[in-house]
Each structure stands twice: as structure tokens, then as C-alpha cells.
Amino acid sequence: MFIVGSIIGSFMNVLIYRIPKNIGFIKGRSYCPSCHHMIAWYDLIPFVSYLFLKGKCRHCHQKISISYPIIELLAGVLLVGITYCYPRRLEALLLYLLIATLVVMSKIDMDTNQVYHCLLLWLCMIGIVYQFIYGTSFKECLQSMLCVSLFLWIVTKIVPDSFGMGDIYLYGIIGLFLSWQDCVLSFYIAVLTGSVYGLLKMGQEKQIPFVPFISLGVLVCLFLV
Numbered sequence: 147m148f149i150v151g152s153i154i155g156s157f158m159n160v161l162i163y164r165i166p167k168n169i170g171f172i173k174g175r176s177y178c179p180s181c182h183h184m185i186a187w188y189d190l191i192p193f194v195s196y197l198f199l200k201g202k203c204r205h206c207h208q209k210i211s212i213s214y215p216i217i218e219l220l221a222g223v224l225l226v227g228i229t230y231c232y233p234r235r236l237e238a239l240l241l242y243l244l245i246a247t248l249v250v251m252s253k254i255d256m257d258t259n260q261v262y263h264c265l266l267l268w269l270c271m272i273g274i275v276y277q278f279i280y281g282t283s284f285k286e287c288l289q290s291m292l293c294v295s296l297f298l299w300i301v302t303k304i305v306p307d308s309f310g311m312g313d314i315y316l317y318g319i320i321g322l323f324l325s326w327q328d329c330v331l332s333f334y335i336a337v338l339t340g341s342v343y344g345l346l347k348m349g350q351e352k353q354i355p356f357v358p359f360i361s362l363g364v365l366v367c368l369f370l371v
Contacts (some may be wrong), residue, residue, distance in 0.1 A: 148222040151242075152192035155221025158246060159214050162253045165262055181206035192218035211300040213253065221246060231369060239277045241368060244323055245271065251316070255357035261312025266319060280313075281322070291321030294333045312343030313356050320360070324367055331371065332363030346368050 163179065164171045176185045183205040189195045193215035201210050224245055232238040247269050255261060281287055295318035298309045321329055340359040347354070 151222035151225030155218035180208035255355040335363035
């Protein structure tokens with residue numbers, strides 16, 4: 147599971163790099179962002195190749211971001227954790243797709259302060275499948291989808307630009323996976339950790355990416371609650 151997860155993490159890195167640049171990710175070999183030289187398969191082994199190459203491109207010797215092996219390692223650990231905590235394989239798969247997508251969205255939000263609709267649509271499709279198989283009643287599902295997202299929308303109307311619409315849409319979709327109690331708890335964790343980060347970075351960043359803290363709250367609810 148760890149090996150499979152780390153391989154998925156390698157693909158997640160492709161999404162993180164290509165989606166903001168509007169580059170297709172279905173076809174086309176991976177290449178160095180600095181010299182654009184095609185990367186051989188033996189240089190794409192998750193985190194092993196990074197260590198072997200000492201964190202540098204084989205051709206231009208430019209440094210490779212440490213985020214690449216971190217994402218691969220995280221993806222492997224998360225797949226091990228989700229399959230351990232959720233013995234029903236299909237449920238574990240759907241929840242892993244949720245958290246893997248949240249990791250991708252978190253890194254993109256950190257890099258660009260953007261939440262891309264293609265990822266929201268993908269999560270919504272997974273959420274509908276999850277709700278259809280493992281979900282609750284329509285009333286409870288609606289409560290979960292609106293309890294945080296509606297609150298964020300109201301706050302945004304009162305205090306413009308306090309939250310991005312991407313964050314609001316994201317919490318509506320998260321309601322397809324979590325109960326309304328877990329949605330509220332995850333939001334509390336997101337606000338608490340995001341506020342601490344904001345205080346530490348006061349004056350350094352004009353806009354604080356909120357998706358990483360939303361993702362952290364969701365992970366706590368999935369693994370610890």
C-alpha cells in the first residue's frame with residue numbers, strides 16, 4: 147500500500163505542476179521544469195530517485211523542490227493509514243481519493259492562492275458515489291453540505307473577501323463525505339490552525355491559503371474521530 151500510494155503521489159506532483167499552467171496531464175512524459183529535458187523512468191522512482199540524484203536534475207543540475215518527495219511520502223503514508231482505519235476497500239479507496247485530491251489542492255493553493263474548478267468537480271463526483279453507497283438520508287446530507295458552506299457564504303457577504311468562493315464550494319462537497327458534526331469540527335480545526343499560521347506570517351502574506359487547513363481538519367476527522 148505504501149509503494150502504491152507513493153506512486154500515486156508522483157502523479158499528484160504532476161497535477162500540482164500542470165493544472166495551474168493549464169498543461170494536459172493525461173499524456174506527455176514528465177520533464178524538468180528548469181531545462182525541460184525529458185526525465186527517464188529511473189529518475190521517477192518516488193523519493194528514491196530524489197535521494198539518488200541528491201535533489202538535483204541529472205541534466206541541468208538545478209535543485210528539485212523538496213515538496214516532490216514529501217508529497218510522495220505523504221501519499222504513501224496516507225494510503226497505509228486509510229486502508230488500516232477503513233477495512234471496507236471501496237470506502238477506503240473513495241476516502242483516499244478525497245484526501246489525495248485535498249493534498250493536491252492544498253499545494254496548489256499554497257503556490258497560487260487558487261482553487262481550480264476541475265478538482266472541485268472531480269471531488270464532487272467522488273462524493274456523489276460515496277454518498278450513494280455509504281451516505282445517510284438526503285436531509286442529513288444537506289445539513290452536512292450547508293452547515294459550514296452556508297456560514298462561510300454569509301460571512302463573505304458581511305465581510306467581503308474574507309473567504310474565497312473555492313473554499314465555500316469545497317466545504318459543500320466535503321459535506322458529501324462527513325457528517326455535519328465532523329464538518330463543524332474540521333472547520334474549527336481549520337480556523338484555529340489557520341489563525342495561528344496567520345499570526346506567525348503577519349505582514350508577510352497578503353492572502354492566507356485556507357485549503358491546507360481545511361484538509362488538516364478533514365484528516366483529523368477521518369483518522370482520529
